[in-house]
Amino acid sequence: MESETGAFLEGPRLEIAGAAEGPLAGLRFAAKDLFDVAGHPTGAGNPDWARGRPLPARHAWAVQALLDAGARLVGKTVTCELSLGILGFNAHCGTPPNPAAPGCLPGGSSSGSASAVAAGLADIALGTDSGGSVRVPASLCGLYGLRPTHGRISFEGVCVQAPSFDTAGWFARDAGAFARAGAVLLGEPAAAPGQGPLLLAEDAFALADEAVQAALRPQAARVAALLGGAPRPMALGEPGELAAWGSQRAVLQRAEGWQTFRDWIDRVNPRLAFSVARNLGIGAALTEAQIALAAALRHRVRERARALLDGGAILCIPSTPFTAPPLGLPLHALDALSDRIGLLTSFAGLTGVPQLSLPLGQVAGKPVGLSLLAWRGQDARLLGIARALAG
Structure with a gap:
């Protein structure tokens, strides 16, 4: 029960049946709470993000693609606040458990998606990766996870953080389900490994x-x-x-993040965890x-x-x-x-x-x-x- 309540958003579980037939028929998937699901609020890990916003009228592209392929949506999962985190904690929603390393952080910001898959509550799960938010929880929770080529998978219907970094990726426990989901999301099946160094x-x-x-x-x-x-x-x-690349990547990502959230912060004055507000402030101060x-x-x-x-x-x-x-x-x-x-x-x-x-x-x-x-x-x-x- 700890894994079930911690990985998914609180409240009644959102479930949507997929197509009757398709390459993903019989598989369950979860979606990070950055992905729109028609008729349901997208919370982005912040208590004020959905306030004043209309409910999504349609599913995010990736959610719709998995449903059309026969997978069943079994819930939306916790994310680090505004996707601004890499270790998986959220001051508002709580920290999803790490079933592969009990008592430890799951990695973020796609923490709930990784937690749900690692616990066996979903076969695959959608996440986003800007600074490592699929790769890191995949590593810490013992999963397959892909950050795809930037722009390869449509980001339509997903909360933006830093557009030149944002990607939509996914998790699975086994390589078969991982490849099946990839064939749908990438639009091509897994290729031969090939030869090369x-x-x-x-x-x-x-x-x-x-x-x-x-x-x-x-x-x-x-x-x-x-x-x-x-x-x-x-x-x-x-x-x-490598140290220079790390610091300068942070500069660009924080600068873009501030541009993304600035108008919303000005308009709403939202509740923000200290670490999130601090990093946004750093982005605002960049020259x-x-x-x-x-x-x-x-x-x-x-x-x-x-x-x-x-x-x-x-x-x-x-x-x-x-x-x-x-x-x-x-x-x-x-x-x-x-x-x-x-x-x-x-x-x-x-x-x-x-x-x-x-x-x-x-x-x-x-x-x-x-x-x-x-x-x-x-x-x-x-x-x-x-x-x-x-x-």
Whole structure:
């Protein structure tokens, strides 16, 4: 019952039957409370977001696509407030439990969606990923999760945070359901894994705890063997670049977030948790020069991604630098953990390439994900790798 009440929004459970037939018939799905469901308020994890807004007249594109494919909607799930969080807590709605690591944070901001799937209350769940909000909970809850190529899946009917970063993704416990959902959402089935080098980013691995590295390196070798070789050690950036990418990604995302929510804040004066209000305030204070510098760096990162991946290579990094942190940590400790995560999630966010988190690692009984990144548009190939690894 803890998992059931904590993952979903409070109140009567929202359920909508899917089409009588379809590729997802028999599967249950949940949707993060950023996705519109016709006739029901979209709360975005904030008690004042829906106030004064008309009820959605139609489902978000992704919700409708899954219903049309035969899946049954079994509820809307808790999100970090305004999707501005990476560890999964919400001061208003509560923190969804992590069934894969009891007593620990689930990761966010798609925390409720990951929690519902990990608890077996849904087979697949929709989430969004701007700064890591599918990849991180997938890693901490032991799930498959994809941040697709930016713009690949329609964001119609989804609450925007930072438009140049926002993506719609999904979770599943098993590779089969994950690939089936992907075929619907991406509009193409999982592709063959293909052959090509697996680039193992040593500087990204060095950011992870030693136990996480030890758990993931053998799994990276499995992926490399599937692709026809051994891991090829390399550096993702020059010394110190990953830290710069993390900080400048935060600049751009916060600047866009402030632009998104500014008028609503002016009009409504909403209730906001301190950490959310603080980060919005940081975005409001950014100068045009700071934003221009971050945008210039983004161009450098995108060219780096093209050089590494456009020829068919797959990049391998840890999804998160650690397993699920315990509940009850003070805010300064949570901030430090969020900053560490951002060092690993910023590459895909800045470049728009797809990133898949695979539930392949275990450390002291808690899951941790291995991430694979490909060039833009190669989402289906990543799904094919996931399916092939699962046998």
